[in-house]
Amino acid sequence: MNQHVVRDPSELITVVSYARTSEDSRQRDGHGVRYQLRINERIAHEQGCIVVAAYSDNGRSASKEGVLRPGFDRLVADLARGHIDGGQRVDGVVCVADDRLYRRAEDLSRFLAALTSRPGRIHVDPQGVRDPYSQEGLLQAVRSLEVAVTETRVRSRRVSDWHWARAAEGVPHSGPRPFGWQQDRITLHPAEAKLVEQAISDRIAGKAVRAIAADWCDLGVTGTRGGRANAQTVTQIITAPRVCGYRANRGELLLIPDTGQPVRGQWEPIVVPDQWHAVCATFSPGSLYLHRGSGAPRLTGQKRMAPRHLATGFLRCGAVRHEARC
Incomplete structure (x- = not known):
């Protein structure tokens, strides 16, 4: 005992x-x-x-x-x-x-x-x-x-391989639902998908992304987490490979080994690949979803781009528009 x-x-x-x-x-x-x-x-x-x-x-x-x-x-x-x-x-x-x-x-x-x-x-x-x-x-x-x-x-390797295998089969991304799709991440959201498609067309035609974001704000459009649209979020939405049905993983397009063609996701695309390539060409590489999106490696060791206009960041426009300065 x-x-x-x-x-x-x-x-x-x-x-x-x-x-x-x-x-x-x-x-x-x-x-x-x-x-x-x-x-x-x-x-x-x-x-x-x-x-x-x-x-x-x-x-x-x-x-x-x-x-x-x-x-x-x-x-x-x-x-x-x-x-x-x-x-x-x-x-x-x-x-x-x-x-x-x-x-x-x-x-x-x-x-x-x-x-x-x-x-x-x-x-x-x-x-x-x-x-x-x-x-x-x-x-x-x-x-x-x-x-x-x-x-x-x-x-970590096991989890990474699991995510890669899911991506290679075209399974949608996890996390919050992407703007433009329903909660199932496969079916298009009618109103949001139309906004994304129009934004891509407008950007290819030369419209400033800030103007597109302002239009969305005027319409009361918010992101899937409730945030207001701005130039960066709009850029990320319209340059994400998912808009044309392509699947990416950790900042890279996934390719089919036998053909070298991009892996197609299981969801409905908003635009065709040519339109996605065209809209991506209107931005610098560092702004694209593949460089700034979820899981993407950041651009490091590169010099910052020079300002487009002399004294950018120091001078402010003094023009008066609608009783308010720029």
């Missing part, structure tokens, strides 16, 4: 608990981090520790650069100063897995520096108590990082 050993609280090692999930898109109730924190409490109890503070980051990636993790930042700060709010000393950390703490070398470096900033600290996980100061403890942390990085790369 198992005996439950009751320890004197003064004999317990004080640790802080950390939990993280990469996403919480379904239930959106934080159950993932809640469960991890509960497991951390059990692990701490089994190893003669007591949790004095808990930190969590719900729905936050640890592998993507630039993602803020306030819980992790607070954990590192408290480890570095040696105590939590209220003055309680911190002797270690408990977490269900290393990849919850870090998936990037920068985060591992920050975590270890803070954890070992004072002597006698421990790192507790489901396998037991680890010594973060020893060579083996450091190697274990590095091995965990290598596994996490490899897993991230494999997952």
Whole structure:
């Protein structure tokens, strides 16, 4: 029969608990981090520790650069100063897995520096108590990082291949519905498709894209997310390959290997390919959807285009039109 050993609280090692999930898109109730924190409490109890503070980051990636993790930042700060709010000393950390703490070398470096900033600290996980100061403890942390990085790369590649395969079959883009199509992303939206077709014809005929955007605003037209039309959004809409039925992926037209012809999407096109090529020719390459649209690589390392008119950006037109200046 198992005996439950009751320890004197003064004999317990004080640790802080950390939990993280990469996403919480379904239930959106934080159950993932809640469960991890509960497991951390059990692990701490089994190893003669007591949790004095808990930190969590719900729905936050640890592998993507630039993602803020306030819980992790607070954990590192408290480890570095040696105590939590209220003055309680911190002797270690408990977490269900290393990849919850870090998936990037920068985060591992920050975590270890803070954890070992004072002597006698421990790192507790489901396998037991680890010594973060020893060579083996450091190697274990590095091995965990290598596994996490490899897993991230494999997952990223798998997701990328999945999107490519969908695109190669002409499946419509995911995300918000494109302007000009119904919610199924296949059937044309009668009113919006007519606007796009007219805008392409007008642009080919020489009409300024700002004038087209102004016309849309006068008509009360808004984008699929409710935003007002402007020159950039109109440009993106009318230069997107989807308007002529072509499928693109990450800024490139997909081609059929055997013929070299563009992959056709499963949706109804608004114009014919010749019209799409013609309207794209009226813009500089950096303005096109293929350079600025979703997933497209940005143009980098190129010089900015020179202004068309002398003193552009410094002088303002003083002409008066309808009791207002330009």
